[in-house]
Amino acid sequence: MRPLAALILKDIAVEMRRRESVISMMMFGLLVTVIFSFAFEPSGAERDLIAPGMLWVALTFAGVIGLNRSLAIDLDNDCLQGLLLAPVSRGSLYVGKVASNFLFMLIAELVIVPLFIIFNDLRLGGDLLWLILIVVLGTFGFAAVGTILSAISANTRMREVMLPMLQIPLTLPMIIAAVAATSLILGEDKEGFGSWMNLIIGFDIIFLIVSYLVFEYVVEE
């Protein structure tokens, strides 16, 4: 547990100094929200129909922005080399990175989601807790897949283009499930909510395990 904590604290320390990742995610999420409002000018009932899609597009693109630099920064500074020499398993490196990416994305969402609710005048009432649950579980799956994919794209030319090309199609089932679950929350009829949540949880677990197993092949020299 100690090495894992050290890995996460290292990422937090870097982020505290640069403050790049979280801030750019927040601003990008906010920008997407604003652009969608201009593009659709949703009002009243339409808003509840469009809002789930808008929210997840904002979170998806903001997430990709944050993940882009996540492993590239370790690679550029030869920090990864040091981490590989450290007496921790490759799996722990992956889990530590997922944890810090998850944390940074959640912090950004702490700003994006409330602003999204305010700008779109969403009336959630008691369902707010369910929305938080969807966002947390969805973000976790996004971070689990995104961490290994950002490690892959960090090795390519045109990193910033490659990550969304890999990330968005791969996380599509999770995005579909999250959008569907969010619409059910905003609507009257809640039927099928449980199966969508199961799909998100299943996605999180499967990709966490598979990525954990193959991560060593991505970082090896």
Add this chain to the structure above:
Amino acid sequence: MANRTIGVASLLGMLTALWAVFVYAPTEATMGIVQRIFYFHVSAALMGFFAFFVVFVSSIAFLLKRDLAWDRIARCSAEIGVLFASINLATGILWAKPIWGIWWTWDARLTLQLLLWILFVSYIMLGAYIAEPMKRAALQAVFGILAFIDVPINFMAIRWWRTQHPSPVILGGEGSGLDIDMYIALIITMAAFMLLYTYLLGHRLAVERTQEEVEYFEQLVHSQ
């Protein structure tokens, strides 16, 4: 030499398939002549899946054995898989217009097939952007495995989401089923496509090997 035999066999297979599809198989009652595209449409879809399955298996084999021969098979099969998936999508669009009245609909199976196409085009692009061969092979293998695992999850998500595509005629539930002659025509077409896949893969692998040899000699010349 072996590949030439397969080439001739796939040519004969394709001619037989054309005969089976346009002469042997009966015309479908409600859709008429247009339905004959079905044989190519379904065969292309199945061959696409098969090719992507080969990518998945070869990717695992590469990570375990560290033999670039597996990587070569995975990459070449992915390209041919994208080709078959493209044929499937194109014939689907042509078929949908006269029957459904629309070129495209975001129905479960169409969406899944398009997504599969996108995933493996991304797979090919990924390979193009990494220079070092062993590194590229390992990263592509990892993505190939992740992409293949994604398919069944996507299938569930998209199926719950919506569905308009006809339920499977083959091995489907009640009310499904093909005329026996149509079945035979489909099997002939599938066999011809299988031969074509094998032939293309053999050729593609030969080109890839030649390319690697050329690169090797280029390096040799430059290092002198």
